Each structure stands twice: as C-alpha cells, then as structure tokens.
Amino acid sequence: MAGVSSESLTAALVALEAKLPNASLQLATELFAILGTVDSSAGLRRALTDPSRSGKEKSELVTQLFSGKVSADAVEIASGLASSRWASARDIGDALETLAASVVIAVAENKSAVSASGITGLEALENDLFTFNQAVDSSHEVQRALSEPQASQASKAALAGKLVPGASEEARVLIGQAVSQPRGLKVTKLVSRFAELAAKRQQRWIATVGVTRPLTEVQTSRLQAALNALYGRELKINMNVDPALIGGIRVQIGDEVVDASVLARLGQLQRQLA
Incomplete structure (x- = not known):
C-alpha cells in the first residue's frame, strides 16, 4: 500500500489510538466481520473507493449498512475509512484488516499481568503466532488441509486450534481470521503480517x-x-x-x-x- 492509501491508513491508525486503551476483542471481531462483507462485494468496494463520490456519501453508506449490526465504535472506524481516499478497491479492505488486527494486538498489550514465564501479553501473542506458523510449515498435510477450498471455515479453525492448544485468546482470534479469510494469501503469510504488527507495537x-x-x-x-x-x-x-x-x-x-x-x-x- 502506497501513496494516498498509505496516508489514509496512517491517519486511521492515529485516530484508532484513542480507542485502544479500552479496546476489546469484540470490536476486533466486528471489524473483521465488516471486512468480510466488504470483501464479498466488488460493487461495495467500488462504491467505498469511488473518487467521484464525496467522503460524506461513502461514510453514510457504511453507516446505513452496519448501524445496529455492530457497535457504534466499529461503525465509526469503518465509516472513517470510507470517507478517506484510496488508490485501489482492495486497499480499504487491507486497511480494515490492519485496524482490526491492531485492536487485537492492543488487547494483548493492555494485559497488566505478566505470565508465570515472565513474558508480557504482546510477547505471548508473538510467540503463539510464531508457534502456529512453525507447526504449519512443518507439515505438508496441514498445509493442504488449510488451503483446501472445499473445507469449511469451521474445520480449518478447529485444525488451527489443535496446532496451538495453549494459545491466548488474542492469538486464536488472529489465527482464526487468517485461516477463515486469508484474502488470497497463504495462511502463514497473513499470520506473519499479524506478528509483524505485534512486533512493531511492542517496539x-x-x-x-x-x-x-x-x-x-x-x-x-x-x-x-x-x-x-x-x-x-x-x-x-x-x-x-x-x-x-x-x-x-x-x-x-x-x-x-x-x-x-x-x-x-x-x-x-x-x-x-x-
């Protein structure tokens, strides 16, 4: 993502920061759900990124579609993205994915307690994501199962859970998103992206x-x-x-x-x- 899309994402991340101290996993799952709706409709993506439409028009479209279905915070975040400018139709989905993952990462960061092993919530999240990718990379059978187009999202999520049975709730949300909506990427590639976001925030x-x-x-x-x-x-x-x-x-x-x-x-x- 570059140019105007990168600027829009940066502005959205700055605006999101105010919500992160009290963020919940529910907000993240709502944003991922909105992403699923956007990804499922090429017409909606075009409408939300059409440069000939005003930001207000696009923002109002999101509000009409999702008000009452998700929280006010989720609607506000998504409508804010819609009001921004995007270089391509896919970029707004990528931005939604980044914001949702950032919420999950912030929830892990906000955990005040350090585990018995002496690591923070962010470190635990990174470790769980790394462990999952290692497990997938070490088994061709698992790779085939996770990439099988005929397999249900539920079966893939169940398999992923078995690979990291002790994973944190935050890790399960991100891994579950990666296996159910990889968005054209290898599952491990998307999980690595999430891990990079967590590492960047920890830094x-x-x-x-x-x-x-x-x-x-x-x-x-x-x-x-x-x-x-x-x-x-x-x-x-x-x-x-x-x-x-x-x-x-x-x-x-x-x-x-x-x-x-x-x-x-x-x-x-x-x-x-x-």
Whole structure:
C-alpha cells in the first residue's frame, strides 16, 4: 500500500489510538466481520473507493449498512475509512484488516499481568503466532488441509486450534481470521503480517540506549525512572555499549530518537560549517 492509501491508513491508525486503551476483542471481531462483507462485494468496494463520490456519501453508506449490526465504535472506524481516499478497491479492505488486527494486538498489550514465564501479553501473542506458523510449515498435510477450498471455515479453525492448544485468546482470534479469510494469501503469510504488527507495537515500548561505556546500577535506575516518567509507562531498556559515540547517550524508542552523543553534536557542527 502506497501513496494516498498509505496516508489514509496512517491517519486511521492515529485516530484508532484513542480507542485502544479500552479496546476489546469484540470490536476486533466486528471489524473483521465488516471486512468480510466488504470483501464479498466488488460493487461495495467500488462504491467505498469511488473518487467521484464525496467522503460524506461513502461514510453514510457504511453507516446505513452496519448501524445496529455492530457497535457504534466499529461503525465509526469503518465509516472513517470510507470517507478517506484510496488508490485501489482492495486497499480499504487491507486497511480494515490492519485496524482490526491492531485492536487485537492492543488487547494483548493492555494485559497488566505478566505470565508465570515472565513474558508480557504482546510477547505471548508473538510467540503463539510464531508457534502456529512453525507447526504449519512443518507439515505438508496441514498445509493442504488449510488451503483446501472445499473445507469449511469451521474445520480449518478447529485444525488451527489443535496446532496451538495453549494459545491466548488474542492469538486464536488472529489465527482464526487468517485461516477463515486469508484474502488470497497463504495462511502463514497473513499470520506473519499479524506478528509483524505485534512486533512493531511492542517496539514502541523498548528503549534502545547507546552509551560509550556500561552505566552503573544507580545510573541505570535513574535513566529507567526518567524514561518511565517521560512516556508514562514501564519501558524495557536494551543497553548498547558503542564507543563510536565518543560520549553522551543516544536513546531510541520506536521511531523516536533522542541523540545527545558527542558524535551527533559533531555531525550538527559539521553541517553548520558546510
């Protein structure tokens, strides 16, 4: 997805963020259901992506189709997508899929408790998706069963459940979606996409800290406290000792970089002198 479609998806993800702290799996399943309806009708896809129709017209069409059938939040999200611009008819479906998966991932992220094995809900979700793909890739018989066009969605979902019997509820939703609506992709390819979304979201809360020499325990504690206060949550710190920085510190959290290293300041000076 590129160009205008990418811009529309980015805007939709930003708008979705406000709903994610209280998101539920029900919202995700509703969005996946809307996706199923959109995917089943080429005429509807064309109507929702027709550049000659106003965003208001397209938004109202979604509201008419789904109000009373799904929650107000699901209607709002889908109508928001419809009001945006899309380069191709398929792109709006891809965006719906991404938003629905993002809701599932946020539900896993919002789990406050860490499991007995010491991993978070997001880490558990990624592990379950990886385990499923490993199980599928290791068996040609399973691959054939999941790609069999005559097999029912229920039978495929049942088979998928047997491959990862201890999977979290969030993983079961995403795996179930992949086996029932792969949307022209291999099941494992779609599951990998979901795993990439989960990894990307988890990366938002990992602070990669570059220093010239190891910090003391006291310095690490102070840095941890400062970053937690700045971002309003407990961050995981990955420390990277890099003598090339010369001095100072470099912190990266997701796409955000705070570079207070001597190397960065030298680079700024060099650009000023050029």
